[in-house]
Amino acid sequence: MRLLIYSFIFLFFGFSFTSQVTAETWYVKKSATKLQAEAKARSKVLGKLNKGTPVDVLGKSGKFYKVSAAGETGWIFRFRLTKVAPSGSGGDGDVLGALGGQQQIAARESAYGSSIRGLSPVSEEHAIKKGASPASIESVKEMERYKVDDEALDKFLEEGRLGAYAD
Amino acid sequence: MKTKFIILCFLSVLFWAIPSHSFNFGNILKEVEKSTRPPEKTQPSKEKTKPTQSPAQSSEQNSGQDGGLISLGDSLGLFDKKTSKFLKQSVNTLKSLQPIAYEEEKAIGGRLAVEVFNRYGGAYNDPELLNYINLVGQSVADVSSRSDINYHFAILNTEFPNAFATPGGYVFVSIGLIRMIENEAELAGVLAHEVAHIARKHALQTLQRSRSLQGVSSLTLTVMDKDPGLFDKLIDEVSNVLFTKGLDKNLEFEADKYGREFAYRTGYYPGALKRFIQKLGASKKNQGSIFSSTHPTSRERYNLLQKSSSRYKKASLYPTLGKRFKVAIKR
Numbered sequence: 365m366r367l368l369i370y371s372f373i374f375l376f377f378g379f380s381f382t383s384q385v386t387a388e389t390w391y392v393k394k395s396a397t398k399l400q401a402e403a404k405a406r407s408k409v410l411g412k413l414n415k416g417t418p419v420d421v422l423g424k425s426g427k428f429y430k431v432s433a434a435g436e437t438g439w440i441f442r443f444r445l446t447k448v449a450p451s452g453s454g455g456d457g458d459v460l461g462a463l464g465g466q467q468q469i470a471a472r473e474s475a476y477g478s479s480i481r482g483l484s485p486v487s488e489e490h491a492i493k494k495g496a497s498p499a500s501i502e503s504v505k506e507m508e509r510y511k512v513d514d515e516a517l518d519k520f521l522e523e524g525r526l527g528a529y530a531d
Numbered sequence: 532m533k534t535k536f537i538i539l540c541f542l543s544v545l546f547w548a549i550p551s552h553s554f555n556f557g558n559i560l561k562e563v564e565k566s567t568r569p570p571e572k573t574q575p576s577k578e579k580t581k582p583t584q585s586p587a588q589s590s591e592q593n594s595g596q597d598g599g600l601i602s603l604g605d606s607l608g609l610f611d612k613k614t615s616k617f618l619k620q621s622v623n624t625l626k627s628l629q630p631i632a633y634e635e636e637k638a639i640g641g642r643l644a645v646e647v648f649n650r651y652g653g654a655y656n657d658p659e660l661l662n663y664i665n666l667v668g669q670s671v672a673d674v675s676s677r678s679d680i681n682y683h684f685a686i687l688n689t690e691f692p693n694a695f696a697t698p699g700g701y702v703f704v705s706i707g708l709i710r711m712i713e714n715e716a717e718l719a720g721v722l723a724h725e726v727a728h729i730a731r732k733h734a735l736q737t738l739q740r741s742r743s744l745q746g747v748s749s750l751t752l753t754v755m756d757k758d759p760g761l762f763d764k765l766i767d768e769v770s771n772v773l774f775t776k777g778l779d780k781n782l783e784f785e786a787d788k789y790g791r792e793f794a795y796r797t798g799y800y801p802g803a804l805k806r807f808i809q810k811l812g813a814s815k816k817n818q819g820s821i822f823s824s825t826h827p828t829s830r831e832r833y834n835l836l837q838k839s840s841s842r843y844k845k846a847s848l849y850p851t852l853g854k855r856f857k858v859a860i861k862r
Contacts, residue, residue, distance in 0.1 A: 483641045486638045487645065488645075517666060517670065526670060529798075
C-alpha cells in the first residue's frame with residue numbers, strides 16, 4: 365500500500381514537473397518572419413510566418429532557433445520569437461535572460477499593438493485647444509504614416525551584416 | 532494511513548495549482564470594493580446634464596468609494612482613524628499601479644509628440660536622412676523587448692543636441708545631435724536608448740507613481756474624454772518630467788543598459804553608446820542644453836556602462852559602420 369502511495373505521488377509530481385519543463389512553445393513576434401532551411405540568414409526561405417504563430421522550439425544554433433511550425437521544420441532568427449503568447453502580455457520575456465524582468469502590460473496591447481494608427485482624437489483635440497501649431501500636429505501624423513518597407517529593411521540589414529546577417 | 536494519503540493528495544494538488552494560477556491584487560481589490568459598494572442609482576437624465584467634474588472632485592469621490600471595506604471597518608470600530616487613513620492611502624496607491632493600456636499610452640504619447648515638435652524646432656526636412664534614421668531605428672526596435680508595437684522616428688530641426696521618446700513608440704533625435712555622431716553604431720545606441728525608454732515604459736511608470744493621480748483607478752480614453760481636466764493633468768505631469776525635470780536617474784541608467792543591449796542584439800559595436808556619451812559630456816554644445824539638464828552626468832552614465840561592459844566579450848569584432856553613416860548624412 366505504501367509503495368502504491370509513493371508511486372502515485374512520484375508520478376504526480378513527475379508529470380507536473382515535466383509538463384512545465386518541456387513546454388517549448390514560443391510565438392512569432394512580427395509578421396512576415398522567415399522560416400529558413402538552415403541556421404543562416406541567406407539560406408532558402410521555406411515560408412513566412414504571421415505574427416502570433418505558435419512554434420515548437422527544437423534546438424538552437426548561434427542566433428537561430430530550430431523550430432517546427434505549421435508542419436514544417438526550419439530555422440528562425442531568435443529575436444523574432446517570444447516566449448509570451450500574443451494574447452497574454454507584451455515584451456519578449458527577455459530572450460537573453462540577462463537583463464531580467466518581464467513587464468506586466470494590459471492584454472489589449474498585443475491585440476492593438478500594430479493596429480492602432482493615427483493621432484488619437486483626444487490628443488489632437490487637446491493639442492488644438494492648447495494652441496499647438498497645425499504644423500506640429502501634421503508632423504506627428506506624417507511620422508505615423510511613415511512605414512519602413514520590410515524588404516528595404518532586410519536589404520539594409522544584409523548590407524550592414526546586421527541582425528540575422530551578423531557574423 | 533488513510534488520513535496521511537488524503538493529506539498528501541491534497542498537498543500535491545495544492546502544489547500543482549499554485550504555479551498555474553496567478554493572483555491579480557488589483558482585481559481582488561475591485562471585487563472587494565464591488566461587494567461593499569452600495570448599488571448605484573440609475574439616473575440617466577441627470578447624468579447627461581451633469582457638468583464635468585474637476586479631477587480633484589472625482590479624485591475625492593473615488594477615494595470615498597475606494598475605502599468601501601475600510602469604511603465598513605471604520606463604522607464597526609475595527610480601525611482607529613490613523614490606521615483607516617493609512618489603509619485608504621494604500622488602496623489608492625495599489626490602484627494607481629494598474630497598467631495603462633496601449634491605446635491610452637498612445638494617446639498620451641501622441642499628444643506629447645506634438646509638444647516635442649512644437650517646442651524643439653519642428654520637423655527637419657530631409658527625406659533621405661529620415662529614411663536612414665527609420666532603418667536604423669526600426670532595426671534596433673525589432674530586437675527590443677517590446678517589438679510588437681509600432682515605432683515612429685523623426686528628426687528635429689534644432690542644432691541643440693537632443694533626443695526624446697514619448698510613450699507609445701515616438702522617438703525623436705535632433706539634427707544637432709546627429710551632427711555630433713560619427714558612425715551608425717553610435718546612432719543605433721542613441722536610438723536604442725530612446726526605444727528602451729518606451730519598451731520599459733519609463734514615462735508611464737513615473738506617471739503611475741505620481742501623487743496627482745492617486746485615486747484615479749482607470750485611465751481609459753472614455754474617462755479621459757469625459758474628463759478633459761484629467762488628460763490635461765496627465766500631459767502636464769509627463770511634460771514636466773520629459774522636458775523639465777527629467778526622468779529618475781536610475782531609469783536613464785536602465786535605458787543606457789537596455790539601449791546598449793538592443794544595439795548589440797542588432798549586431799552593432801556595443802561600446803558605441805558609451806563612447807558617444809563621453810563625447811557628449813565633453814561637448815560645449817551640450818552645456819546648458821535641455822538634454823544635459825534632464826539627464827544624469829555623462830561621467831555617471833559612462834562609468835556605469837563601463838562597469839557592466841565585461842558582458843560583451845568580443846565587442847571589438849562588431850561593426851560601427853562609419854562609412855555608411857557618413858554617406859547617409861552626406862558628410
